[in-house]
Amino acid sequence: xxxxxxxxxxxxxxxxxxxxxxxxxxxxxxxxxxxxxxxxxxxxxxxxxxxxxxxxxxxxxxxxxxxxxxxxxxxxxxxxxxxxxxxxxxxxxxxxxxxxxxxxxxxxxxxxxxxxxxxxxxxxxxxxxxxxxxxxxxxxxxxxxxxxxxxxxxxxxxxxxxxxxxxxxxxxxxxxxxxxxxxxxxxxxxxxxxxxxxxxxxxxxxxxxxxxxxxxxxxxxxxxxxxxxxxxxxxxxxxxxxxxxxxxx
Amino acid sequence: xxxxxxxxxxxxxxxxxxxxxxxxxxxxxxxxxxxxxxxxxxxxxxxxxxxxxxxxxxxxxxxxxxxxxxxxxxxxxxxxxxxxxxxxxxxxxxxxxxxxxxxxxxxxxxxxxxxxxxxxxxxxxxxxxxxxxxxxxxxxxxxxxxxxxxxxxxxxxxxxxxxxxxxxxxxxxxxxxxxxxxxxxxxxxxxxxxxxxxxxxxxxxxxxxxxxxxxxxxxxxxxxxxxxxxxxxxxxxxxxxxxxxxxxxxxxxxxxxxxxxxxxxxxxxxxxxxxxxxxxxxxxxxxxxxxxxxxxxxxxxxxx
Numbered sequence: 001x002x003x004x005x006x007x008x009x010x011x012x013x014x015x016x017x018x019x020x021x022x023x024x025x026x027x028x029x030x031x032x033x034x035x036x037x038x039x040x041x042x043x044x045x046x047x048x049x050x051x052x053x054x055x056x057x058x059x060x061x062x063x064x065x066x067x068x069x070x071x072x073x074x075x076x077x078x079x080x081x082x083x084x085x086x087x088x089x090x091x092x093x094x095x096x097x098x099x100x101x102x103x104x105x106x107x108x109x110x111x112x113x114x115x116x117x118x119x120x121x122x123x124x125x126x127x128x129x130x131x132x133x134x135x136x137x138x139x140x141x142x143x144x145x146x147x148x149x150x151x152x153x154x155x156x157x158x159x160x161x162x163x164x165x166x167x168x169x170x171x172x173x174x175x176x177x178x179x180x181x182x183x184x185x186x187x188x189x190x191x192x193x194x195x196x197x198x199x200x201x202x203x204x205x206x207x208x209x210x211x212x213x214x215x216x217x218x219x220x221x222x223x224x225x226x227x228x229x230x231x232x233x234x235x236x237x238x239x240x241x242x243x244x245x246x247x248x249x
Numbered sequence: 250x251x252x253x254x255x256x257x258x259x260x261x262x263x264x265x266x267x268x269x270x271x272x273x274x275x276x277x278x279x280x281x282x283x284x285x286x287x288x289x290x291x292x293x294x295x296x297x298x299x300x301x302x303x304x305x306x307x308x309x310x311x312x313x314x315x316x317x318x319x320x321x322x323x324x325x326x327x328x329x330x331x332x333x334x335x336x337x338x339x340x341x342x343x344x345x346x347x348x349x350x351x352x353x354x355x356x357x358x359x360x361x362x363x364x365x366x367x368x369x370x371x372x373x374x375x376x377x378x379x380x381x382x383x384x385x386x387x388x389x390x391x392x393x394x395x396x397x398x399x400x401x402x403x404x405x406x407x408x409x410x411x412x413x414x415x416x417x418x419x420x421x422x423x424x425x426x427x428x429x430x431x432x433x434x435x436x437x438x439x440x441x442x443x444x445x446x447x448x449x450x451x452x453x454x455x456x457x458x459x460x461x462x463x464x465x466x467x468x469x470x471x472x473x474x475x476x477x478x479x480x481x482x483x484x485x486x487x488x489x490x491x492x493x494x495x496x497x498x499x500x501x502x503x504x505x506x507x508x509x510x511x512x513x514x515x516x517x518x519x520x521x522x523x524x525x526x527x528x529x530x531x532x533x534x535x536x537x538x539x540x541x542x543x544x545x546x547x548x549x550x551x552x553x
Contacts, residue, residue: 049439075441083439084407089432099422100429106422110450113421114414162440247542 001062001155002027002166002197003048008057010047016044018054019221025166030198032190032212034205034232036241040221041201045170049081050074050200061166076104076239080164082155084171084201088142094135094154097143098126101161122161129157133187156187166197173204185211209233217241264405268398277397281469283509284404285462290501291411291488292458297487298453298496300451301431302351305483309347309370310340310456311474313477314463316374316381319390319473329393333429333464340460343370348452353443355434367480375473384475392468404465411458416498427451431496492533494542503541 003025010018018040025031033041046052048059050071055080059066061077069077089097102122113119130136133153138146143154152172161169172188173181181204188211192198202208208229215232217225219241225232232238268277289311296304317339321332329421351360374381381387418424424453429437430444437444467473485508493504511529516520 051435051438071435071438072441072443075439081439083436087436087439089429089436091432092428096425096428100425100437100442101440103422103426103429108422110418110423113423116419116421117417118420118422158440216487 001025003199004058004060005044005048005151006045006058008044008054008059010043010052010054016221018047020057021218021221021223023216023223025134025199026214027195027197028192028195029213030192030200030211032208032215032229033199033201033218034203034208034215035218035224038220039218041218042170043221044218045081045168045199045201049079049168072233075162075164078163078165079158079168080166081168082152082159082170082172084174086148086151086155088143088151088155088158090142093140093142094143094146095123095139095152097158098129098161099123101158102126104162126161129160130154132160132190133157134183151178152176153178153184153187160191164196166199167191170201170242171203172200173202173207181207200220261409264409264506265402267405268401274397277401278469279509279513281397281401281404281465283506284401284408284471285465286486286489286505286509287408287502288404288411288462289459289486290493290505291408291415292455292462293425293486294490294495294501295419296445296451296455298501299424299431300427300448302350302448302451303356303360303364304347304452304455305360305480305487306347306365306367306370307455307459307486308478308480308482309367310459311343311463311466311482312370312374312475313340313343314414314460315466315473315478316463317460318464319387319467320380323387323390329464329468333461336464337457337460340463341457344453344456346409347456350451351452352448364483367483368429371475371478371480376388381475381529386472386474387467387544388472390467390473392465400465400469404462405459411461412498419498423447428496488530492530492540494540497540497542500540500542507541 001024005021005023007020007022008018009016009020021044033044035041047054050066050069050073053068061079064077066074089100094099099122102125105122110229127136127139130139133156134155135150135157143151146154156169156172158160167226176184185207188198188200200212212229215227215229216223217232224241225235225238227235265292267280271277271280290306293304294387296302314336318329318332318336321335322329347363347366351359354362375383385395392400419427426437426442426447429440429442430447434444466477489504489508490501491504492508493502494500512522512526515525518525533540
């Protein structure tokens with residue numbers, strides 16, 4: 001298990017967004033987190049990535065305790081993420097977006113940069129990441145000018161620049177057309193094959209059923225079911241949560 | 250030779266020739282003032298333009314540099330250069346003090362806090378009379394070089410050096426990180442960027458450079474009164490950065506040059522001067538929000 005959360009909870013005011021959720025993500029797997037709107041999936045991802053700290057529970061990346069560790073420190077441990085609502089550096093070029101992702105691998109002291117300026121380090125690697133998501137031809141354009149689907153892919157390239165071991169994606173297929181979903185699916189599988197554990201929050205069932213090894217279902221901030229995609233598809237509780245009680249038979 | 254190199258060499262030659270092309274003592278003085286303003290605009294641009302932190306307190310660091318260096322020389326008999334190093338250090342430390350608040354604040358809240366910081370600093374300069382001599386001021390301050398051309402070369406030389414260093418910095422990975430913070434802090438953190446650390450860095454360096462500019466101001470004017478570091482100065486610096494073009498290297502330099510010479514050239518209009526100046530500023534912000542650099546880019550794109 002690369003990531004283990006035990007009975008973590010988070011409330012906002014009186015709303016229990018995540019309640020007593022335990023989750024164990026096996027290494028080298030593609031792990032999907034699904035559930036109806038408002039199930040607490042994004043909150044859970046924000047807890048895992050350090051944007052929020054949980055009210056209770058424990059959280060470990062392998063042996064490292066993550067509780068209290070701010071988001072930027074978790075990146076150094078090999079955790080990267082994308083956002084449901086795209087958060088690119090819109091005024092910067094595609095290349096600059098990806099280069100910023102190499103921040104934790106820049107180990108020269110700042111005074112060296114005062115003297116030498118840009119060393120061009122990681123530039124090639126940034127270009128190949130852009131090529132990986134099909135954007136190498138647009139590397140000099142402003143990120144904000146990209147069409148929506150490509151913005152999602154750029155965010156993936158930028159996060160990959162941190163060289164994660166655990167890559168968390170928050171609804172990467174939202175707003176993509178069928179061809180783009182297909183491309184995304186292939187890329188996710190490829191990322192998985194390179195030894196990166198992928199944790200994906202998703203609404204798109206096609207994507208989940210095709211790519212995930214294990215699926216974790218949440219509803220009302222609580223765990224509902226966990227299993228293989230096939231098991232999830234046939235679980236009455238899951239069907240009820242998605243389609244309403246009367247369809248469960 | 251690359252185009253950058255050619256621009257650089259030409260600028261150096263122009264700078265070297267300037268005090269001899271403009272030989273009247275008054276205008277030579279304005280040249281020195283202009284070089285100082287370039288330093289101030291560069292310092293503020295690092296914080297506002299590259300790191301995106303709305304800092305309205307830059308006049309405080311300018312003032313700290315001026316007062317610390319002058320007091321060390323006049324009251325404690327320090328050598329000017331040693332005093333300048335201490336003043337830059339003091340301004341930098343104070344920049345870190347402001348950063349301690351700044352890392353918790355954003356946008357308008359940071360603007361108000363930094364403005365308050367400038368007001369407090371100004372009040373300290375006015376009221377701590379046994380050290381600063383308050384509104385009575387400190388008189389008979391001599392510059393490190395008495396020849397106005399030499400003083401210009403000194404300050405302009407420092408401005409060029411600071412320009413080159415910041416230019417290197419913003420094109421390096423540090424610049425990538427600062428711009429990332431400017432564009433989206435949450436995103437920056439998701440890439441492992443410690444935003445508190447890098448904001449503090451920008452504030453500290455920006456404050457130190459403003460403090461450095463402050464070291465040369467009292468000797469140039471000959472007297473030192475708190476009013477020179479009124480919060481209005483912060484807005485003037487901000488205007489230079491915006492008129493020139495925030496977040497570009499050459500923009501704030503151009504802005505500083507224009508806003509140093511414009512009020513002087515408008516002296517013939519007497520009382521109308523400030524009104525024309527104000528209207529010009531408003532028009533710039535309305536019609537070219539990206540400043541002179543953006544206007545130039547738009548013009549070039551149209552001519553092609």
